[in-house]
Amino acid sequence: MDRSVNVMGSFFNRSELKERRRSLRNNATPAEQQLWGSLKGRGLCGFKFRRQHSIGPYIVDFYCPEKRLAVELDGAVHENEHARERDRRRDAFLEQHGIRVLRFPNDAVFERPEQMLSEILQALQAR
Numbered sequence: 001m002d003r004s005v006n007v008m009g010s011f012f013n014r015s016e017l018k019e020r021r022r023s024l025r026n027n028a029t030p031a032e033q034q035l036w037g038s039l040k041g042r043g044l045c046g047f048k049f050r051r052q053h054s055i056g057p058y059i060v061d062f063y064c065p066e067k068r069l070a071v072e073l074d075g076a077v078h079e080n081e082h083a084r085e086r087d088r089r090r091d092a093f094l095e096q097h098g099i100r101v102l103r104f105p106n107d108a109v110f111e112r113p114e115q116m117l118s119e120i121l122q123a124l125q126a127r
Contacts, residue, residue, distance in 0.1 A: 017054040024052040031106035067127040
């Protein structure tokens with residue numbers, strides 16, 4: 001895909017998803033709140049992240065535009081086959097548009113935060 005097409009207007013942060021993005025930010029899960037505390041304000045080695053950022057028809061939990069990296073936290077709603085298939089389609093769409101997706105279970109934020117942040121940092125530095 002030509003990345004110069006639809007770069008801002010209708011591909012990123014689509015206006016029809018604005019209220020949904022706002023709702024997701026205002027009702028963040030404890031895991032999302034915890035990770036955001038580490039990412040906001042360029043908190044991870046100076047990389048800028050956005051939270052609840054829309055890309056095409058999807059909203060990703062966290063997105064680093066400079067490195068085209070999306071970070072998703074998966075809770076219990078992702079644990080059935082229908083949800084896993086939906087996640088596969090979503091990841092494929094994002095990857096087709098040059099965006100790498102990292103997925104972590106919610107509990108990783110609390111049980112192994114240093115390892116998770118290290119994996120995110122490695123992915124950022126690899127791009």
